[in-house]
Amino acid sequence: MHTVGQAIVETLAAHAIDRVFCVPGESYLGLLDALYGRPDIDTIVCRHESGAGFMALADARLTGRPGVAIVSRGPGASNAAIAVHTAQQDGVPFILLIGQVASRDVRRDSFQEIDYGHMFGRIAKWTAEVTDPARIAETMLRALQVATTGVPGPVVIAIPEDVLTAATPNTTVHPQAPVRAAADPADIAELRAWLQQSRQPLIIAGSGLERPGGRAALARFAEAWQIPAIMSFRRQDLFDNAHPLYAGDLGLANPDRQMAALRDADLLLVLGARLSDITTQGYSFPDLVRPQMRLVHVHHDPAAIGLHFAADLAIACDPQSAIAALGAPATPPDRAAWIGRLATERRRIAAIRRPAVDDGIPFEAVIEIVGQCLTPDAILTLDAGVFAAPAYRIIPFAPPQRLLAPIAGAMGFGVPAAVAAAVREPDRQVICLVGDGGFLMTGSELALACQRPLNIKVIVSDNGVYGSIRLHQERAYPGRTIGTSFANPDLALIGRAFGFPVTRLTTPGQLAALADILRQPGPAFVVVDTSLQAILP
Numbered sequence: 001m002h003t004v005g006q007a008i009v010e011t012l013a014a015h016a017i018d019r020v021f022c023v024p025g026e027s028y029l030g031l032l033d034a035l036y037g038r039p040d041i042d043t044i045v046c047r048h049e050s051g052a053g054f055m056a057l058a059d060a061r062l063t064g065r066p067g068v069a070i071v072s073r074g075p076g077a078s079n080a081a082i083a084v085h086t087a088q089q090d091g092v093p094f095i096l097l098i099g100q101v102a103s104r105d106v107r108r109d110s111f112q113e114i115d116y117g118h119m120f121g122r123i124a125k126w127t128a129e130v131t132d133p134a135r136i137a138e139t140m141l142r143a144l145q146v147a148t149t150g151v152p153g154p155v156v157i158a159i160p161e162d163v164l165t166a167a168t169p170n171t172t173v174h175p176q177a178p179v180r181a182a183a184d185p186a187d188i189a190e191l192r193a194w195l196q197q198s199r200q201p202l203i204i205a206g207s208g209l210e211r212p213g214g215r216a217a218l219a220r221f222a223e224a225w226q227i228p229a230i231m232s233f234r235r236q237d238l239f240d241n242a243h244p245l246y247a248g249d250l251g252l253a254n255p256d257r258q259m260a261a262l263r264d265a266d267l268l269l270v271l272g273a274r275l276s277d278i279t280t281q282g283y284s285f286p287d288l289v290r291p292q293m294r295l296v297h298v299h300h301d302p303a304a305i306g307l308h309f310a311a312d313l314a315i316a317c318d319p320q321s322a323i324a325a326l327g328a329p330a331t332p333p334d335r336a337a338w339i340g341r342l343a344t345e346r347r348r349i350a351a352i353r354r355p356a357v358d359d360g361i362p363f364e365a366v367i368e369i370v371g372q373c374l375t376p377d378a379i380l381t382l383d384a385g386v387f388a389a390p391a392y393r394i395i396p397f398a399p400p401q402r403l404l405a406p407i408a409g410a411m412g413f414g415v416p417a418a419v420a421a422a423v424r425e426p427d428r429q430v431i432c433l434v435g436d437g438g439f440l441m442t443g444s445e446l447a448l449a450c451q452r453p454l455n456i457k458v459i460v461s462d463n464g465v466y467g468s469i470r471l472h473q474e475r476a477y478p479g480r481t482i483g484t485s486f487a488n489p490d491l492a493l494i495g496r497a498f499g500f501p502v503t504r505l506t507t508p509g510q511l512a513a514l515a516d517i518l519r520q521p522g523p524a525f526v527v528v529d530t531s532l533q534a535i536l537p
């Protein structure tokens with residue numbers, strides 16, 4: 001007989017989930033105790049549940065396995081909500097385990113009680129409250145299945161504290177066979193014919209290719225068929241950005257000229273992307289609801305197809321298996337003019353530089369140096385903020401480099417993601433770019449560096465404002481600044497307090513030092529006095 005807590009831990013271990021992120025609570029001591037003395041599961045203690053959740057998401061993106069965060073009821077679960085939302089928007093498999101009030105007090109509005117089905121019902125893929133210890137195995141099976149199948153996403157499981165310590169007769173849940181669906185051979189044959197006829201095809205690649213072998217399969221396919229590829233929102237790391245077939249990314253606002261070129265595609269082949277808001281430029285590319293060009297949507301989740309754009313071919317399978325089934329044409333089609341046109345647009349965007357300023361360092365210049373100093377297997381984590389905008393434009397990513405940036409645009413993601421990456425991949429270069437606003441939201445997770453080595457280079461943009469919002473405010477209400485400025489503490493001292501070697505860069509002349517810092521091994525904390533002029537309209 002196991003306790004429910006032990007059954008959960010055994011099930012995680014059986015699924016190769018070797019790390020969990022938590023902030024403790026009295027409501028799940030029975031689960032914590034089941035983690036005691038388990039060398040196969042690393043329990044990472046975090047300083048805020050949002051940090052724990054973001055770390056779990058970053059770890060999931062690096063391992064391909066569900067990220068797990070364990071939090072206390074009410075207040076703890078509320079703090080973790082941002083990670084549930086981010087997991088949903090980013091399509092990341094995430095299991096949030098919550099210690100619930102004792103069974104006898106459930107639905108009494110008892111101390112710190114929340115009905116998590118209501119709270120998370122619309123943002124989680126599935127929520128459950130385990131009332132019968134005998135049903136923990138079934139609940140875990142479904143949690144793992146729902147989190148990882150279709151568009152991956154968040155699952156929330158609440159377990160009352162007395163249920164966690166109750167005995168359960170169930171055995172551990174072992175991994176089941178992955179669900180595989182294959183494309184209809186007739187659809188593949190039709191698509192092959194369309195690809196041969198098409199003069200100006202375009203691939204939109206998305207997170208469905210963020211799986212083992214996905215990047216290599218995409219590159220081989222694009223090369224064999226000579227099709228340019230553009231990445232969905234913040235998925236630049238799926239394709240070698242220096243490749244002639246790289247057409248860029250669909251971001252917050254692509255230039256009109258580039259969009260005009262993309263609209264000239266006669267066949268849009270969507271591979272593992274969801275065609276969501278930002279990727280489709282606010283549901284304007286392609287045309288709603290019958291696109292102006294042929295649309296072929298390949299996605300492993302049939303529920304992700306045909307939500308806004310009617311597809312001429314809808315293929316519900318893993319994009320890698322569709323690519324494999326398509327094979328290669330006998331002779332690669334000659335689409336040099338089309339490929340060249342899209343590549344020119346992409347290069348034009350990457351070459352944009354802001355005019356010189358005299359109020360500090362334009363963060364764009366920092367990003368340019370970061371791009372030059374990334375090692376071939378670097379992991380770059382970005383927080384949300386205007387400081388990061390040039391990174392999506394300028395940095396030439398190439399697999400196996402990774403870009404971990406919140407698709408949901410959640411501030412506070414950058415530092416926890418870097419912490420999780422440094423723990424998961426201690427030998428890879430991990431660089432985190434974060435604004436002063438985002439840093440003071442979850443920068444406290446750097447405290448893990450006081451406990452274990454964290455080989456992270458943190459670069460904080462210190463501009464004294466919530467810059468991204470200030471920029472919008474200045475456009476909408478010129479000169480009427482309110483609610484977007486703040487006064488910072490000494491950020492360099494904070495870095496030092498976490499045990500990092502700290503450098504402060506105040507003038508563009510000092511930027512040469514940054515390259516040296518980034519090329520040296522070991523942790524570093526760099527505070528950049530960032531220009532405001534460079535971002536304001």
Ligand SMILES: Cc1ncc(C[n+]2csc(CCOP(=O)(O)OP(=O)(O)O)c2C)c(N)n1
Binds near residue numbers: 386439461
């Ligand atoms: C959790 C969260 N709160 C608020 C926002 C809205 N928001 C987007 S960017 C931004 C400002 C970011 O400021 P900072 O980290 O200093 O970077 P900067 O924009 O100045 O470069 C805000 C408040 C958000 N995206 N996420």
